[in-house]
Amino acid sequence: MSIICYVECAGSTIKKSSLECASFASQVASKLGVRAYAIVIANTDNAQLEMLGNYGIAEVLHIDDAQMLPMARASAIYDASKSINANIVIFPKSVSVDGFASRLAVKMKANMVSNVCELPITDGTFTVKRSLYTGKAFAITELKSENKVLVVKKNAVQPIVTQDKASVKKISFQPQETDTALKVTEVVKSSGDLLLTEAEIVVSGGRGMKGPENWHLIENLAKALGAATGCSKPVSDMDWRPHHEHVGQTGVKVSPNIYIAVGISGAIQHLAGVNTSKCIVVINKDPEAPFFKAADYGIVGDAFEILPKLTDAAKKILT
């Protein structure tokens, strides 16, 4: 028996959420007294791969193929997990993982749960806590099957960091025809932007920003704070901002350290996407905005005056 976690890279750098997930996997492995592996399917260097040892991974299996298609990834992870006799596979939650991880659960005949938000209880049972109803509730669930697939949310565990290095083994994988039927003809990416789901701070704007021409105020504050930018559903519906910035029940779900909402009234669908944030700040000119009830800090006032002041203050405090 062993545990393997899937590690994602952004370019050649391992994503922070994957480092957290590696630590989650190695902490589960040490609870169960088994070896922790990682699988990386990306173009990256040995220094990055060995660094997974800092997060408790003993051995990294590396497939040097950043272009591998999602379905092929499920098959590659299946083959790798068989080769090391892994019965638990752990994924970091991401839009990419959500597209293929469940195929692996069928291959492995595994119980699978997503949105796991704490280390499992391993008292003879294997019991997990996961969020559901878009963060409005949690469920405690025992996984009874021998094989298990877990998809872990951001901030599910405090990473334990050491100086250890992981050993690295290069492996190769030849996908089946059915896994490669898909052709990617174009990739459209807004370059340089910090990913919403990875950011420690998110600044979001709503209809109160009055129009896309005012978004520099949001972007300037975000830049000063090293934050990602988001928006409410009406804002993406009106095409002020692209859909992948829409935060909420039917958009991106985020759980940063600080979520700053500017000119967003706080509809329950928006709150569902942000309520696992550690600290919520609401800026709104309407003191009755429902969002204040779900916030930790609030400022009642005109965003067009407050945002530049905050941006200046952020530059001072963070330099």
Place this chain on the structure above:
Amino acid sequence: MKILVCITHVPDTTSKISFVENDTKFNTSGVQYIIGPYDEYALSRAIELRDMAGGTVTVINVGSADAEVTIRKALAIGADDAVRVNADPADAYFVALQISEYAKNENFDLILMGRESIDFNGNMVHGMVGEMLGLPSLSPIMKLDIQGSTATMWKEIEGGKEVVTLNMPLVAGCQEPIAEWKLPNMKGIMSARTKPLKVIEPVAVADAIVASKYELPAARSGVKMVDAATPEKLFELLKNEAKVL
């Protein structure tokens, strides 16, 4: 073209979530049920594709008789016929297996559903159905066009999208802006009453995942206001009091 749309019967997005019987059961009292919003995007696009290219749209739901209101709504919006697998949707694997068992002899060109249900948010059923049927599966899909036997799609990726092509048959998890939701008109509502709704019995699954207990998130302790004249005070509080900066 033959399209299957898998729909969930879930609490409205504005529902207050609570539990009964020692936090072991969802409290359905006062809860309005709807077609899962992502599923409704899939359904809307399926109807548009059928209207353009001809064919049929069948909806399937794994659920108890309570879900028939939601299934009839899907028929009123424009699906041609419906299937209900008569069982509680225990977990994603159970639901995926019921859908696959039904679909395996029906030769659907497209099997569409939402990227996730809004109750359990698993993002799992599309991949599982694909794997069970030996079909490719993709999610989340934001745009879907068909030319001949080839589907061209926009697939969301972190910070952007990919344009992908794939031959049918295929399985896709959908999300906005793949189509606009459609409101049922009077003719649709009238005809929905008589459209075929077949009820079939489930196949058994061992070891379904069942929640032993539910919990609600801890409430926030209350909002602390910062004067709009001195907004920079916010950062002192975030740094020294909340210790998150």
